[in-house]
Amino acid sequence: MTTATADEGLWSSEYVKEMVKQMRALDSYGTYDGWPNERVLAPYIVTKEQRREIPVIGDPDEVILSRVKAFYNGLAVLIEKESGLMASSVINITHEGFGRALITCGKLIVLDRTLRDVHRFGFESIGKMKDEADKLLSVALAIIGKYPEVAGL
Amino acid sequence: MTTATADEGLWSSEYVKEMVKQMRALDSYGTYDGWPNERVLAPYIVTKEQRREIPVIGDPDEVILSRVKAFYNGLAVLIEKESGLMASSVINITHEGFGRALITCGKLIVLDRTLRDVHRFGFESIGKMKDEADKLLSVALAIIGKYPEVAGL
Numbered sequence: 001m002t003t004a005t006a007d008e009g010l011w012s013s014e015y016v017k018e019m020v021k022q023m024r025a026l027d028s029y030g031t032y033d034g035w036p037n038e039r040v041l042a043p044y045i046v047t048k049e050q051r052r053e054i055p056v057i058g059d060p061d062e063v064i065l066s067r068v069k070a071f072y073n074g075l076a077v078l079i080e081k082e083s084g085l086m087a088s089s090v091i092n093i094t095h096e097g098f099g100r101a102l103i104t105c106g107k108l109i110v111l112d113r114t115l116r117d118v119h120r121f122g123f124e125s126i127g128k129m130k131d132e133a134d135k136l137l138s139v140a141l142a143i144i145g146k147y148p149e150v151a152g153l
Numbered sequence: 154m155t156t157a158t159a160d161e162g163l164w165s166s167e168y169v170k171e172m173v174k175q176m177r178a179l180d181s182y183g184t185y186d187g188w189p190n191e192r193v194l195a196p197y198i199v200t201k202e203q204r205r206e207i208p209v210i211g212d213p214d215e216v217i218l219s220r221v222k223a224f225y226n227g228l229a230v231l232i233e234k235e236s237g238l239m240a241s242s243v244i245n246i247t248h249e250g251f252g253r254a255l256i257t258c259g260k261l262i263v264l265d266r267t268l269r270d271v272h273r274f275g276f277e278s279i280g281k282m283k284d285e286a287d288k289l290l291s292v293a294l295a296i297i298g299k300y301p302e303v304a305g306l
Contacts, residue, residue, distance in 0.1 A: 090245045090253060100243060102255070107262045107296065108303065143260065150261065150303050 010126060011037060015133050018077050019044075022070040043067060044129055046122025060097045060118045068093075068121050071133075072101050072111075078137055079103060079110060083144050085151055093118060103140060106153035110140035163279060164190060168286050171230050172197075175223040196220060197282055199275025213250045213271045221246075221254070221274050224286075225264075229256050231290055232263060236297050238304055246271060256293060259306035263293035 010016055020037045027033075032040050044067065046054070072089040079087040085105045093099035097118035103111035113136075115121075123129035144151045163169055173190045180186075185193050197220065199207070225242040232240040238258045246252035250271035256264035266289075268274075276282035297304045 090243055090255065092243050092245055102243065102257075104255075104262055104265075107265070107300075109257055109260045109262060112257075112260070147260075147300070147303055150300055 010130060013130060014081070015074070015078060015130050015137075016041070016126060019070070019074045019129075022074045022077075023067075026066050026070060038126075041126055041129075044071070044122050045125060046120060047124060051120045051122070054120045056097055056117045056119045059095060060093065060121075064118060064121060065091070065093060068101070068115070068118055071121075072103060075111065075133060075136055075140070076103050078133075079105065079140050079144075082137070082141055083151070085144065091115075105140075105144055105151040108143065108147055108151040108153075110143050110151070111136055163283060166283060167234070168227070168231060168283050168290075169194070169279060172223070172227045172282075175227045175230075176220075179219050179223060191279075194279055194282075197224070197275050198278060199273060200277060204273045204275070207273045209250055209270045209272045212248060213246065213274075217271060217274060218244070218246060221268070221271055224274075225254050225256060228264065228286060228289055228293070231286075232256060232258065232293050232297075235290070235294055236304070238297065244268075258297055258304040261296065261300055261304040261306075263296050263304070264289055 016037075020040055023040045023043075024032055027040075069089070069091050072091060076087040076089040079085075083105065087103055087105045087110065089111075090102045090104065091099065092101075093115065097116070099115040099118065101111070101113045101115055102109055123132065169190075173193055176193045176196075177185055180193075222242070222244050225244060229240040229242040232238075236258065240256055240258045240263065242264075243255045243257065244252065245254075246268065250269065252268040252271065254264070254266045254268055255262055276285065
C-alpha cells in the first residue's frame with residue numbers, strides 16, 4: 001500500500017471521521033466551517049520537539065481540556081457503536097494537568113487511564129492517534145465481552 | 154433509646170468519625186483545631202428553609218465542591234474498610250452545579266450518582282446524612298458481593 005492510499009483509508013476510517021465530528025462540535029462559532037478535516041484535527045498532532053517546548057506548569061487551559069474530552073468522547077462513541085451499549089466518558093483533571101479518564105458502560109469501567117502532563121496531550125501523527133485509539137478500543141471491547149452482564153446494568 | 158444515647162451512637166459511628174476526619178483533612182490552616190466535631194460537620198446541615206434561600210445560579214464554589222468530594226471520599230473509605238478492596242471516588246462537576254459522582258472498585262462502578270444543584274448540597278441533619286450514607290454503602294457492598302471478580306480487577 002502506498003502512503004497515499006494508507007492516508008485515504010485513515011481519513012475515511014470510522015474513528016477519524018468521529019474525531020472530526022467531535023472537534024467540529026466544539027466549534028460553536030463556526031470558525032472551522034471552511035477548514036479541511038486535516039486542519040481541524042491538526043491540534044492533536046504534537047511532535048516530540050513540540051512536546052519538549054510545552055511547559056507543564058500551572059493548570060492546562062480549557063482548549064486543551066476540551067480536546068482531551070473530545071478524544072475520550074470519540075472513543076466512547078465508537079465503543080457504543082461496536083457494543084450497542086451506552087458508553088460515557090468522565091474526565092477528571094485535578095491540578096497541574098494530572099487526572100483520570102474513565103469510560104463506563106453500565107457498571108463496568110471499560111477504560112481507566114491516569115492522565116499526566118495534559119498540557120502536552122497529542123500524538124506524533126493522526127495515524128499514531130488512530131493506532132492508540134484502536135488499542136484502547138479493543139481492550140474496552142474485550143472487557144465488555146468478558147463481563148457483558150455488568151456492562152449492561 | 155433516648156435522643157441523647159442515639160446521638161452518642163451517631164457521633165461515635167464509623168461513618169461520622171470518618172466524615173469528621175475528611176473535613177479536618179481539608180482544613181490546611183488549622184482553623185478547625187479547637188472546634189468540636191459537631192461544628193466541623195455543621196456545613197453539611199442544610200435545612201429545607203436554607204435550601205430554598207441558596208441560589209443555584211453560576212458554578213458552585215470550591216468550598217462546596219470540596220465538601221461534596223469529602224462526602225464521597227468518606228464513602229469510598231468505608232467501602233474500602235468493609236470490602237477490603239481499594240475504592241476511589243471521581244467527582245465530575247460540569248456547569249451550574251450539575252455533574253456525576255462515581256465510586257469505583259477495580260473495574261466495577263459501585264456508586265454512580267447524578268449530581269444536581271450542588272450549591273445546595275447538604276442534609277436535614279447529621280443523622281439523615283448517615284442514613285443516606287448507609288443506604289449508598291449497602292448498595293455498593295451488594296454490587297461488590299455480586300461481582301467480586303470485576304471489583305478485584
